[in-house]
Amino acid sequence: MEAWALRAMERWPNVPALFGWLGLDRRGRWLIRGEVITRPQIIDTINGNYEADAHGRWFFQNGPQRGFVSVETAPLVLSVNDGVLLTHTQRVVRAPAQVLIDEDGGVAIATEHGAGSLLDTDLDWALANMTDAGRPLDEYALTKALETPSGSMTALEISIGDRQLRVMRMDREALPGHLGFVRDPAPRENERVATRVAD
Known part of the structure; x- marks a missing residue:
């Protein structure tokens, strides 16, 4: 994960997570609300801050906010x-x-x-x-x-x-189940959920 994202997480540790906004299609294209992201700078930022949590849910760490990614085939x-x-x-x-x-x-x-x-x-x-x-x-x-x-x-x-x-x-x-990932991440019990992207 890039240093700027880590610093933002330290500064604002309790930003609610975002679900249902981000996706990855079978061709490896990033999606936001079903639309393909085409700007190279945004793609590079997502690529550099894309990881999995302990439950096999993959996410993009957008500064202090974690946006979970639905994947069409695999993460x-x-x-x-x-x-x-x-x-x-x-x-x-x-x-x-x-x-x-x-x-x-x-x-x-x-x-x-x-x-x-x-x-x-x-x-x-x-x-x-x-x-x-x-x-x-x-x-x-x-x-x-x-x-x-x-x-x-x-x-x-x-x-x-x-x-x-x-x-x-x-x-x-x-x-x-075999490879340990979640195709369509959902909030876990008591997990704070955002209704919009954090400013």
Whole structure:
């Protein structure tokens, strides 16, 4: 988190949190009240102050006010640039810990930065780096993996950087519980809630 946000939190520690205003879509675009944010300065500020609390709710720390973010797929959206896996906040993924494939072939990855979903435009990269128990991946092996029960390991493996990881099948709706994040954060008991953005 950036120093200015930390200073604001120290100065005004009890500002109520904001829910239902901010979002992150499946393409890694920030939303406010459903509208895409396009100003680079705002995007950079959100990217630099985006974290998770102890309950798996992701938020943007806007000075003293915490704005919780509803996420369409996962709290991070991952893309590939010159073979390097990046979060939508421009962090390099160096230590992927787990790879999951959902019922429609979507790929989620547990990273050192948090849980991420791979952009559908980069699924070809994922498939090109997958093998079937050491053999080249083919359509039959992929179909068999997609038919594997949710929560079970498949025969697929994927190479990401210097890591070789087994691929688990996991239904999309089960991903938040498995990876420890909340798609649509809600206030907890006795949590102060704001009705507007703090001045």
